[in-house]
Amino acid sequence: MNSPFEADPAAGPLPNGWLPGLPAGGTYTIGKRANCDIARTVDGIDGSDLVTVELVLTATELTKPGFVCDFGDLSGLQQHVDQVLDHQDLDTILADPTDAGIVAHVRAWAQENLPDDVRQLLDDVRVFTGRLPDPAADEAVRFRARHWLCDLPDGHKCxxxxxxxxLVTLPDPDQPDNLLPVPGKLREVVLSRFHGQVLNTVFDFNPTSEHLAAVLTAWLVEQELTAVGGRPFTVRVSETASTWSQFTLETA
Known part of the structure; x- marks a missing residue:
């Protein structure tokens, strides 16, 4: 018997058109996270903790490779957090060491340091305090796969x-920090068709995480699998622990 993360060798070749094309009319969202361990005082009480800072960017159209923006353009976030916030006493660094103060500090950094075209896409800056929980088993599908990306500058590592x-998850449309259970049919198709594969041979488009999220959203619609109230699912695909991409289909 195959383990939950092994492709089924009996699945056979994929039929033409087994996945829909990339959908039109929706919003692409990406997140980039950076962690730091900090000391601070909040409301007169020690608030030392692990803090995760997240940049959220949105777009309705992707760049030629299939990005909201290149995650490399956001790499300065972790560098800034490491240099300025990590292992520091925020009481001596920030006028406001609360989560709101960290948000304001990082937003100001982003406005000053992100490339112009990337800064225009910045939708939100979020801060999470404490260790982020792993999703429950029924709320995620994990698979391992290979790929490479085209239409990038020479020497680009991707x-x-x-x-x-x-990691594939389904954020709740009403409460994005909550995850919805993954339908069995989606779990099956991801594990049987993606795991252990070279994604460039599975898809006829550049297999960026944005494209994967969009095509899985469209597949769920084709299968008439919907979230609460009959709304299309939002699909989030994470390639790394610090990055994610998701697609939300436009509804009437």
Whole structure:
């Protein structure tokens, strides 16, 4: 018997058109996270903790490779957090060491340091306090696969043949920090068709995480699998622990 994360060798070749094309009319969202361990005082009480800072960017159209923006353009976030916030006493660094103060500090950094075209896509800055929980078993599908990306500058690391440990989740449309259970049919198709594969041979488009999220959203619609109230699912695909991409279909 195959383990839950092994492709089914009996699945056979994929039929033409087994997945829909990339959908039109929706919103692409990406997140980039950075962690720091900090000391601070909040409301007169020690608030030392692990803090995760997240940049959220949105777009309705992707760049030629299939990005909201290149995650490399956001790499300065972790560098800034490491240099300025990590292992520091925020009482001595920030006028406001609360979560709201950290948000204001990081937003100001982003406005000053992100490339112009990327800064225009910045939708939100979020802060999470404490260790982020792993999703429950029924709220996620994990698979391992390889790919490379085209239409990138010479020497870009994502143009090399490489692999990821992917995580697929379904954020609640009303409460994005909550996850919905993954339908069995979606779990089956991801594990049987994606796990252990070179994604460039599975899809006829650049297999960015944005594209994967969009095509899985469209597949769920084709299968008439919907979230609460009959709304289309939002699909989130994470390639790494610090990055994610999701697609939300436009509804009437």
């Amino acid at each position: 143009g090399r043949h490489h692999g990821h440990a992917y």
